[in-house]
Each structure stands twice: as C-alpha cells, then as structure tokens.
Amino acid sequence: MIKIAATNSNFVREPLMAPFGFKGESIEELWQTVALIESSRENRGIGLGVRCVLYTSKCSC
Numbered sequence: 001m002i003k004i005a006a007t008n009s010n011f012v013r014e015p016l017m018a019p020f021g022f023k024g025e026s027i028e029e030l031w032q033t034v035a036l037i038e039s040s041r042e043n044r045g046i047g048l049g050v051r052c053v054l055y056t057s058k059c060s061c
Contacts, residue, residue, distance in 0.1 A: 001041040010034055011051070027052055 011033045019026040031051040038044045 004037060005040045005042075006036075006038040008036045 011031045033049045035047040
C-alpha cells in the first residue's frame with residue numbers, strides 16, 4: 001500500500017503569438033501545468049500537461 005505524504009501543483013500562463021479560434025470563439029493563452037505526488041517513503045512522481053481554457057458567455061440551451 002502507498003501512503004501519500006505530500007502533493008503540490010502549479011501552472012504558468014503562456015501567451016500565444018496570435019489568438020487561435022474555433023467555432024466563433026478564440027483563446028489567447030495556454031496553461032502549462034505540473035503536479036507532484038510524494039509517498040511516505042519519499043518516492044516522487046511528476047505529471048506535466050498543457051491546458052487550453054476557453055470561456056464563453058454564449059448559451060446554446
């Protein structure tokens with residue numbers, strides 16, 4: 001069994017050179033993300049990812 005001793009995460013916003021559009025909406029930045037998990041025996045694991053956040057005020061209800 002693994003006991004989780006610590007976790008941590010963070011992100012950095014990376015601006016795009018130009019807006020990227022899709023279906024009438026566009027994004028201007030990507031989020032570079034990192035997550036850390038550490039066991040009680042000090043084994044560590046790191047996860048990396050990129051997130052694209054697109055907020056819209058339109059409702060397609």
